[in-house]
Amino acid sequence: MKKLVVMASGKGSNFATILDHVKKDEINGRISALIVDKTCGAEEIAKKHNIPVFKLKTRDFTEELIKILAKVSPNYILLAGFMRILKKEVVDRYPNQIINVHPSLLPAFPGLNAVQQALNYGVKVTGCTMHFVDDKLDHGPIIAQESVSVSENDCAESLLAKIQTKEHKLYPQVVKLLCDDKITIKNRTVYVEEEKK
Ligand SMILES: Nc1nc2c(c(=O)[nH]1)N[C@@H](CN(C=O)c1ccc(C(=O)N[C@@H](CCC(=O)O)C(=O)O)cc1)CN2
Numbered sequence: 001m002k003k004l005v006v007m008a009s010g011k012g013s014n015f016a017t018i019l020d021h022v023k024k025d026e027i028n029g030r031i032s033a034l035i036v037d038k039t040c041g042a043e044e045i046a047k048k049h050n051i052p053v054f055k056l057k058t059r060d061f062t063e064e065l066i067k068i069l070a071k072v073s074p075n076y077i078l079l080a081g082f083m084r085i086l087k088k089e090v091v092d093r094y095p096n097q098i099i100n101v102h103p104s105l106l107p108a109f110p111g112l113n114a115v116q117q118a119l120n121y122g123v124k125v126t127g128c129t130m131h132f133v134d135d136k137l138d139h140g141p142i143i144a145q146e147s148v149s150v151s152e153n154d155c156a157e158s159l160l161a162k163i164q165t166k167e168h169k170l171y172p173q174v175v176k177l178l179c180d181d182k183i184t185i186k187n188r189t190v191y192v193e194e195e196k197k
């Protein structure tokens, strides 16, 4: 049973989806804590389900975060809409143990407002990416991706909704694979052990 910590800053729809799969025993893991950097929807979800919430208080939250993580001692740290960049001091303590979901097909459109970036560029296909987190931004080895088509009448909200539908499918799948030790990595290539038929 793996210990999971989720980090969020927003509504928490990805957190809620992962929690749902954990509660249905579909994932060999338990969410030990939620870490947030602001009052947010994810915090309300955690409180409703009696999951301990740690709220980062300082602007440079690195030392505070290191102490919290040392106390909880997770196997994996799941960034689910956490909108702050983790410093090298944190990332180096948890090699290949921190993952993130990003609303574009990386390396396209890294950073903030990825969905609007894709619309502004005029791409016909975008999507979401699950990746390991390194000390750079949206640069870590890619674990999995899902695509969505961009229609002419899409706006940022409608396109984000399509992308998040795929995120809510992909994120729990990746967490399940991680908790079942079915993901390995060599250099920048991530290998996923296929389900035995
Ligand atoms: N070391 C890493 N930390 C984080 C990564 C990562 O890949 N490496 N991913 C992000 C998530 N993310 C995109 O997926 C992302 C989050 C935040 C930002 C950003 O520019 N944040 C600003 C503050 C924005 C705000 O407060 O509203 C900043 O930190 O200066 C870009 C991309 C999570 N962390």
Ligand SMILES: NCC(=O)N[C@@H]1O[C@H](COP(=O)([O-])[O-])[C@@H](O)[C@H]1O
Binding pocket: 008, 009, 010, 011, 012, 013, 014, 015, 080, 081, 082, 083, 101, 102, 103, 111, 112, 113, 114, 128, 164, 167
């Ligand atoms: N660059 C990071 C980024 O934009 N992450 C995005 O924040 C959303 C959080 O939604 P949620 O709080 O409902 O899970 C997700 O769609 C995720 O891809």
